[in-house]
Amino acid sequence: MFKVLVVDDEQWNRDIIKSLGRWGELEMEIVGEAEDGLEAIKLIEHLNPDLIITDMRMPGAGGEQLMRSIHERYPDKKIIVVSGYDDFNYAKQAIRYKAVDYLLKPIDPQELNTVLQKCKEALQQRIERQEIDLELSAKLAAYKKRLGSYFHEMNMEGIRKVFLELHADDLLEASLKPEFIRYYVQELLLFLNELCVANVLSVPLDHLVDHAEVPNSFHQAVDFMSGCYLAAMEELIKQRKFKNKLNLAEVKLYLERHYAEPVSLEQLAKLFFVSKEYLSKSFKQEYDCTVTDYLLQLRMEKSMEWLTLDEEISIKRIAEMAGYEDVSYFHRVFKKHFGVSPGDARKASQGLKMSNEKV
Structure with a gap:
């Protein structure tokens, strides 16, 4: 009603x-x-x-x-x-x-009810537009998630597959007016920029993206975005594949930006076009710890930071944010690393804050 x-x-x-x-x-x-x-x-x-x-x-x-x-x-x-x-x-x-x-x-009763009917139709249309907007936002989020995953894996075929599906998405094509097409193109290009930064891609995005106006046609817009993503992917592959030697600072920065993801030594070696043995040995020599130990250290430091700074975040949510789906496993790893459970660490932090406030 x-x-x-x-x-x-x-x-x-x-x-x-x-x-x-x-x-x-x-x-x-x-x-x-x-x-x-x-x-x-x-x-x-x-x-x-x-x-x-x-x-x-x-x-x-x-x-x-x-x-x-x-x-x-x-x-x-x-x-x-x-x-x-x-x-x-x-x-x-x-x-x-x-x-x-x-x-x-x-x-006049008839005049009043005619206007009320007009209002009802406008309100119904607004609700329908909101429902479509929610569905479109959900679709866009799903496409972005897959594009992000394929980009981090440097999976060119995966990215092509996503844009082929976008081409065939009847709901998007039917719903997107020219002004909305521009909005979604900008959203996906901003996301591409985030992916470039996260993957330490040194070439700026504006070098990769043609400055021509965004097309008003849905299919042309999809082609435009596809070209931008594939160009960035080619640049990333070229930048990593044809370097004279492995840049360990880039590997370390990659881990700092992707610690919450399931990053394995094999995956990391593939991303930087070296063998896992060479990557493991080089990283240990440079930083005096293994890739696995450094990843664990990042996750634990972030977990402790979230536990002590914000009491509203549940321990389960902190585990997920740090890359652990199994909260029981997170508890074991945390206690082994710090010597106390996450709950005890939070209580100790709260006690210290109360003590400082009294002083």
Whole structure:
């Protein structure tokens, strides 16, 4: 049911509106009444109505002030103005603040219900758009997750596969207007920039992306994005594959940015085009610890930081953030590393904070 608020300083005027509307048939319900604009704003904050029906001339805060507040703070809400004055200035204010209609008293029942039907259709369309937006956002998130995974693995075929699926995505093609196409292209290009930074790709993104305007056609836009991702991937492969020697600082930086992911020595060696034996030996000689030990150290340091800085984060969530799906295993690793359990570490931190506060 769509919620309606009626605003008029006269009780009998509010009663007339309540009696004339075909509320049930229009899937609407009057949830509140107000005598002036200030009371109406309070009720809007509390009741969150979809539609406000308001008089213009009221003691205190009138209809113009109310419409201005709604326009500034709740632009998605629908407004119907009902007035006893055929005043051009009032009508102009109603237009300025995007009221659905301006009805004169005495109210014509048919005219009122026609406007209510118009509001209902607009509200339904808004809900449908929101549902589509949510579905599109979920789809985009799923595509980004796969693109990120393939990019980190330097899987060129995987990236091509994602963009082929984007080409065939009927929902995206049907739903995306030109302005939305531009938005999603920008989102995916920003994500590509994040991937380049995370993979220590030294060539800036603007060197890889053609500065031509983003196409308005869905399929052309997909081709445009595909070209950007594949160009970046080729640059990353070339940068790692054809270096004279392994850059251990890049390996270390990669681990610092991907410690929460399931990074193995084999995967790391493949990403930097060396054997795992050579990578392991070189890393140990340079940093006096193994790749596995360094990854564990990163995870434990971050876990301790989250435990002590934010008491609202659950230990299970901290385990997941540090790359551990099994919270019991996380507890064992944490206790072995620090000598105390995560819970005890948090309690000790809280006790220290309370002691410092007393001092």
